[in-house]
Amino acid sequence: xxxxxxxxxxxxxxxxxxxxxxxxxxxxxxxxxxxxxxxxxxxxxxxxxxxxxxxxxxxxxxxxxxxxxxxxxxxxxxxxxxxxxxxxxxxxxxxxxxxxxxxxxxxxxxxxxxxxxxxxxxxxxxxxxxxxxxxxxxxxxxxxxxxxxxxxxxxxxxxxxxxxxxxxxxxxxxxxxxxxxxxxxxxxxxxxxxxxxxxxxxxxxxxxxxxxxxxxxxxxxxxxxxxxxxxxxxxxxxxxxxxxxxxxxxxxxxxxxxxxxxxxxxxxxxxxxxxxxxxxxxxxxxxxxxxxxxxxxxxxxxxxxxxxxxxxxxxxxxxxxxxxxxxxxxxxxxxxxxxxxxxxxxxxxxxxxxxxxxxxxxxxxxxxxxxxxxxxxxxxxxxxxxxxxxxxxxxxxxxxxxxxxxxxxxxxxxxxxxx
Numbered sequence: 460x461x462x463x464x465x466x467x468x469x470x471x472x473x474x475x476x477x478x479x480x481x482x483x484x485x486x487x488x489x490x491x492x493x494x495x496x497x498x499x500x501x502x503x504x505x506x507x508x509x510x511x512x513x514x515x516x517x518x519x520x521x522x523x524x525x526x527x528x529x530x531x532x533x534x535x536x537x538x539x540x541x542x543x544x545x546x547x548x549x550x551x552x553x554x555x556x557x558x559x560x561x562x563x564x565x566x567x568x569x570x571x572x573x574x575x576x577x578x579x580x581x582x583x584x585x586x587x588x589x590x591x592x593x594x595x596x597x598x599x600x601x602x603x604x605x606x607x608x609x610x611x612x613x614x615x616x617x618x619x620x621x622x623x624x625x626x627x628x629x630x631x632x633x634x635x636x637x638x639x640x641x642x643x644x645x646x647x648x649x650x651x652x653x654x655x656x657x658x659x660x661x662x663x664x665x666x667x668x669x670x671x672x673x674x675x676x677x678x679x680x681x682x683x684x685x686x687x688x689x690x691x692x693x694x695x696x697x698x699x700x701x702x703x704x705x706x707x708x709x710x711x712x713x714x715x716x717x718x719x720x721x722x723x724x725x726x727x728x729x730x731x732x733x734x735x736x737x738x739x740x741x742x743x744x745x746x747x748x749x750x751x752x753x754x755x756x757x758x759x760x761x762x763x764x765x766x767x768x769x770x771x772x773x774x775x776x777x778x779x780x781x782x783x784x785x786x787x788x789x790x791x792x793x794x795x796x797x798x799x800x801x802x803x804x805x806x807x808x809x810x811x812x813x814x815x816x817x818x819x820x821x822x823x824x825x826x827x828x829x830x831x832x833x834x835x836x837x838x839x840x841x842x843x844x845x846x847x848x849x850x851x852x853x854x855x856x857x858x859x860x861x862x863x864x865x866x867x868x869x870x871x872x873x874x875x876x877x878x
Contacts, residue, residue: 462488464831464858465498469509470839471825472804477506482831485857489827502860504835507852508844510807511824512573512832513784514814517669517702517730517768519611520560520577520596521551521589523782526773537674537739540775541613547775548585556592561599563772567782568603569862571834571851575604576669576768576818578611578638581629583621594633603861607818609669611638616653618644623656630664637661639670641682642706650682654689662693667819669730672701676740676749678709684718687725696725700817702768703732704753705740715754723761728817729753731809732770733794734787735777755795759805766814767791767806784810789845800842807841831858837866 462481469480471490479494480487489496525547532539560577567575580589590608597606610629616622616639630637639657641650654670661668668690673680683704690699701722707715722729731752740751758765767787771777780786792798792806808814815823822829835853838844854862 460496462496462498463500465494465496465501466509466833466835467501467503468506469504469835470506471509472841480509480825480833482858485831487825487827487829487831490825502853504852506839508836508838508840509825510834510836510841511811511815511829512834512854512856513571513810514766514818514820515567515572515575515769515782515784515810516700516766516814516817517732517770518563518575518577518782519579519771519774520563520575520593521556521579522774522776523563523772524559524774526775526778529775532775535739535742537776540739543775545584548580548589551585551588551592553588553592553595556589557595557599560593560596563782564596564600564604564606568600568854569851569864570781570783570785571836571854571862572782572784573604573832573854573856573861574607574815574818574820576607576609576636578609578669578671579634580613581610581622581625581634582612582614582619583625584614587625587629587632590629590632590634604856607635608633609636609638610634611671612640613643615640615643616656617649626657626660630660630666636667636669637664639668641670641685642673642675642680647682647685651685651689654682654686658689658693658695658699661698662695667698667700668695669700669702672704673706674703674736675706676709676743676751678706680706681710681714681718683707684721687718687722687727690727691721691725696727698819700728700730700766702730703736704729705736705751707753708740708749708751716757719754719757719761719763722758723763728764728766729758730766730768730817731755731791731795732768733791734780735770737790737794738777750794752791752794755791755797764813764816765809766817767809785845785848789848792845803842803845807845832856
């Protein structure tokens with residue numbers, strides 16, 4: 460038997476010893492020790508860990524890399540970051556958005572990512588220019604990764620009149636997912652209208668829903684529960700995701716537990732974004748200071764699917780970031796205190812299998828029949844990959860190598876000439 464590509468001497472979590480991974484076309488054809496077939500091309504991965512390629516479930520590609528051209532966020536708050544971005548959004552051209560996004564998309568691929576879900580601002584400030592820019596960047600990189608676009612009303616819908624029509628236009632002009640930001644409305648009644656509009660738009664377009672929900676320290680904001688109610692009423696729970704949900708850290712335990720159980724019953728997903736939210740939330744807290752992320756362990760224990768996203772890269776919200784899911788997994792492991800072997804595996808799944816489940820990616824994993832989107836990590840275990848932030852030696856998308864990293868290091872002892 461001849462295959463298109465064989466990865467020889469690979470380690471795969473859950474399997475004993477080294478195996479060979481045979482790829483035919485865009486699919487994994489066979490996994491076995493000492494595979495007898497031949498490959499038109501073969502790579503000896505030399506005992507490295509091979510896992511499914513990473514999935515980025517939450518990022519804002521239209522905002523990346525604007526930090527160097529903006530005034531600093533002096534308060535460090537979400538509100539000031541949104542205000543600072545108004546001028547940038549007004550001035551941004553389609554081509555400029557396209558170029559900035561392209562830089563980060565390529566970084567993400569080299570970090571092992573082959574699927575990205577990007578929120579893109581849709582409002583009366585920038586109109587549909589951000590969407591046009593990211594759609595162009597997506598077209599530029601179709602050979603490297605898949606990108607889902609979320610129509611995101613950053614300024615609210617009812618507090619930014621005209622955004623409802625822009626949201627409809629965005630879905631007609633290339634957005635894949637309906638976004639939302641209900642807690643940015645005036646009150647819970649307006650938030651419910653916001654949520655209902657977005658869900659109804661999603662049903663009309665047969666689209667998933669992915670909203671920013673309760674990204675605030677104010678424990679009085681509880682639009683997460685409204686989203687769960689409205690999604691359940693429309694039987695859209697498994698196609699609905701709530702991002703951030705920072706206020707969950709401020710809810711009383713009884714209400715939080717009830718909301719988490721409700722989300723689990725409805726099948727609503729949660730995406731935490733610890734890099735940005737650890738930076739932004741709890742700014743006005745005295746010690747002990749809240750971590751600014753949802754109750755990850757309680758969500759997991761209840762059976763809610765939880766993913767972890769980068770959110771921001773060098774913008775008014777967050778001055779750091781490289782769109783590296785392994786870095787995100789390390790941060791969420793710290794923030795949510797995921798330190799046992801099982802919990803470490805969970806942190807990795809939050810940027811892998813569980814993120815893929817949220818994005819409803821079919822045939823995902825390292826198993827025969829799955830799409831051959833793989834990352835070869837310069838490590839032998841997931842724990843070591845996370846601990847060492849291991850290089851991504853090779854990245855494969857649909858059976859083709861799309862990224863490669865070679866790192867050389869040397870210690871120069873006293874008296875040794877550099878050369």
